[in-house]
Amino acid sequence: MSVQIRPRRLSATQLQGRKGGDKIVCLTAYTAPVARLVDEACDLILVGDSLAMTIYGFDSTLPVTLDMMIAHGAAVVRATGHALVTVDLPFGSYQESPVQAFRAAARVLAETGCTAVKLEGGEEMAETVAFLVRRGIPVMGHVGLTPQAVNALGGYRSRGHAAAERDKILRDGTAIAEAGAFSLVIEGVVESLARELTETVPIPTIGIGGSPSCDGQILVIDDMLGLFAEFTPRFVKRYRELGAEIAAAARDYADDVRAGRFPAAEHTYPGPRRA
Numbered sequence: 001m002s003v004q005i006r007p008r009r010l011s012a013t014q015l016q017g018r019k020g021g022d023k024i025v026c027l028t029a030y031t032a033p034v035a036r037l038v039d040e041a042c043d044l045i046l047v048g049d050s051l052a053m054t055i056y057g058f059d060s061t062l063p064v065t066l067d068m069m070i071a072h073g074a075a076v077v078r079a080t081g082h083a084l085v086t087v088d089l090p091f092g093s094y095q096e097s098p099v100q101a102f103r104a105a106a107r108v109l110a111e112t113g114c115t116a117v118k119l120e121g122g123e124e125m126a127e128t129v130a131f132l133v134r135r136g137i138p139v140m141g142h143v144g145l146t147p148q149a150v151n152a153l154g155g156y157r158s159r160g161h162a163a164a165e166r167d168k169i170l171r172d173g174t175a176i177a178e179a180g181a182f183s184l185v186i187e188g189v190v191e192s193l194a195r196e197l198t199e200t201v202p203i204p205t206i207g208i209g210g211s212p213s214c215d216g217q218i219l220v221i222d223d224m225l226g227l228f229a230e231f232t233p234r235f236v237k238r239y240r241e242l243g244a245e246i247a248a249a250a251r252d253y254a255d256d257v258r259a260g261r262f263p264a265a266e267h268t269y270p271g272p273r274r275a
């Protein structure tokens with residue numbers, strides 16, 4: 001009899017210990033097959049509420065529900081064994097109070113098996129982050145361009161150009177780190193601000209439209225694979241053009257079906273030979 005030893009998942013504590021060390025590699029994933037493919041390459045997989053746009057075709061992240069996040073989070077956890085899986089708390093599930101946030105986060109952890117949750121916001125969310133962390137829930141913060149606040153921010157433009165906004169984002173990141181978050185996403189801010197925040201906070205920063213100085217980087221998987229072509233932010237590097245590949249495959253299939261080339265003999269089940 002052989003016993004298979006599965007490599008243990010990276011923990012939130014281990015990831016927190018990577019401040020200033022080897023770069024932390026993060027990607028989003030929302031489904032089991034994709035999560036399985038990226039698990040080995042990643043330190044952290046985020047089941048982001050960006051799935052509103054990439055999977056469900058909404059034009060913002062606001063319509064996502066806790067049940068949707070839990071269904072996708074559970075699929076990603078089932079398919080992975082290496083990366084730390086973090087699930088986004090969706091809009092409206094945590095902003096009301098620390099207790100509301102705890103109930104949402106507890107459901108996410110219990111029903112998906114993930115390790116941590118992420119929530120957006122700065123100083124105003126610090127009390128909530130501390131509340132969750134004191135009750136055993138690892139929290140990843142998210143400051144700068146926070147998509148759940150798109151209506152208040154007036155769009156998805158990069159942030160931190162003006163001195164007052166820059167200072168506010170610095171205070172936001174510092175407050176979330178002091179509240180006990182194990183890491184901090186910095187999205188869509190001027191490079192020098194992401195660098196300064198990385199130098200200021202004692203936890204790893206994960207940039208997306210941040211700075212190469214951040215302790216790690218994250219990209220939305222559909223963006224980097226060329227699957228979400230509606231809009232490509234400046235900070236996205238397209239590593240493959242799978243969208244074009246899929247469209248070409250569908251065209252080849254359609255041509256074969258219409259020309260009677262598919263299915264061929266090898267794709268059909270031969271019956272018993274007639275005498």
Ligand code: KIV
Nearest residue numbers: 028048049050185220
């Ligand atoms: O929802 C998401 O995918 C995110 C990343 C952009 C960090 O929050």
